[in-house]
Amino acid sequence: MLSLLLMAWALYDIRTGESLFIQRITRRHQPVTYWIIVATWISFGVLGILYR
Numbered sequence: 001m002l003s004l005l006l007m008a009w010a011l012y013d014i015r016t017g018e019s020l021f022i023q024r025i026t027r028r029h030q031p032v033t034y035w036i037i038v039a040t041w042i043s044f045g046v047l048g049i050l051y052r
Contacts, residue, residue, distance in 0.1 A: 002048060003044070003045045003046075003047075003048030003049045003052070004045070004049075005045075006041045006042075006044050006045035006048065007041070007042065007045035007046075009041050010038050010041035010042045010045065013034075013037070013038050013041070014038060018034070019034055019037045019038065021037050025037060
């Protein structure tokens with residue numbers, strides 16, 4: 001269940017172009033940090049599904 005939540009969170013971040021992680025990170029102003037965070041959520045989600 002947590003894996004699906006992480007995947008939904010990543011999709012929401014991609015759709016809105018910002019991520020709320022300790023502080024607001026936007027795709028426009030901090031693209032590298034933004035994509036690292038989104039990739040982390042996707043990775044954790046996929047790994048959680050695969051190792052369930």
